[in-house]
Every structure is written in C-alpha cells, then in structure tokens.
Amino acid sequence: MDFQIATKSIRAVLFDFDGTLTEPGSLDFGVIREAVGCPKGRPVLEFINGMASQAERAEALKILDAFEAEAARQSRPNSGAEDVLEFLRTQGMKVGIISRNSMVSIRTALNNFERIRPADFAVILSRDDTYNPKPSPEGILAAAGMLGIPVTQVLVVGDFVFDVEAGRKAGAITAFLTNRGSSHPCAYPSDFTLEHLGELKEIINLYAPF
Numbered sequence: 001m002d003f004q005i006a007t008k009s010i011r012a013v014l015f016d017f018d019g020t021l022t023e024p025g026s027l028d029f030g031v032i033r034e035a036v037g038c039p040k041g042r043p044v045l046e047f048i049n050g051m052a053s054q055a056e057r058a059e060a061l062k063i064l065d066a067f068e069a070e071a072a073r074q075s076r077p078n079s080g081a082e083d084v085l086e087f088l089r090t091q092g093m094k095v096g097i098i099s100r101n102s103m104v105s106i107r108t109a110l111n112n113f114e115r116i117r118p119a120d121f122a123v124i125l126s127r128d129d130t131y132n133p134k135p136s137p138e139g140i141l142a143a144a145g146m147l148g149i150p151v152t153q154v155l156v157v158g159d160f161v162f163d164v165e166a167g168r169k170a171g172a173i174t175a176f177l178t179n180r181g182s183s184h185p186c187a188y189p190s191d192f193t194l195e196h197l198g199e200l201k202e203i204i205n206l207y208a209p210f
C-alpha cells in the first residue's frame, strides 16, 4: 500500500461498482465495443452519446444494457468487499456507490452479495442520474452533498483511471485499486494505491476522525 498524503480525515467512502465492489472481469468492454462499433480505446458511453442518429443511439444503448444485465447476473462480490463494507458500517462511516453502469444492473449484481443490501448504501449514483459520468467530478460532488460531508473528507475508491480522475477533480481523497495487478495501470496520481479491498481497513483506522 502506498501513502501519498499525510494528514487527512476520512468520513465517507464512495466506491466505484464494477471491478471494485464486484470481482473484476465480468464486464468485457472489448466485446461490448465490438458489438456497438466503438473504436478500440474509446470509452463506450461517450461513444454512444456522441452518435448522430437517435435511433442508432437507442439501439447501441440497448446492446450495452443487455451486456451489462448479463454481466450483473454473473458477477460476484469482489474479494473482501462484504467484509470491508461491514467494517465501514461498524465504524459509522457513510458509504456510497458511484458508477457508470445502470441502476438496474447495480441492483442485480448486489443480489449476489450475501450480507450487503442496496439499503446499506447512503447513496447510489448510476448513469440513470443526470450527472455527467466519471471522469467528470459532478457525481462525486453531488454524492458528497447528499451525504452532507465535505468532499475533501470523502475517499473515492476505484479500479479505473476515470475513478481516480473524477475523485481528484472533485477534490476528494482517492484510492486506486489494482486488484493485485489485474486492473489497467492508472496514469492519474492517487493518494493511495490498494492491492486489494482489505487494505482499506488500515486506511480507515489511520484516517477516520473518531
């Protein structure tokens, strides 16, 4: 675990969903890109939103939704996710989800958790909400407002560069999750780098204000 910050106080944790709270690998963006005709390396949501024809856009979104729904059904909690979420609850820490996925897929995937329910999250923001998706900081700023916590005291945890970029731009504290090397390397600087979610306990023990 790398430490980049010295004195910060963490009062809430906002998690990315896919590949962060769920096991990485269930969403294969290479396959999805091919199915919707998105060039390699382009983010799928932005590609679809940029399509000129409304009909094409609707069709591509339908394809994306179908892939995500199937991936959500197959997905499993990430290693240590349920433990860490329960730990955060015992610490009185507010917890939320911020995702580029749809709410229905997030709820489907949460059904595969044994001890965690949607109601355990104080806020869940998905692409169904009106905020621009990550890497825009909008959702993180909105979530911090809903939690009633200054964004500078919110820890954003995610397995993709967009999570770190969004968190950083919002002024939050950021943790990049490498999933023991299976995440794409993050080119954006984060405050923490975690090999696995269990390392969050250590960070919370150090930086929680109580």
Ligand SMILES: [Mg+2]
Residues within 6 Å of the ligand: 016, 017, 018, 019, 020, 158, 159, 160
């Ligand atoms: Mg992710």
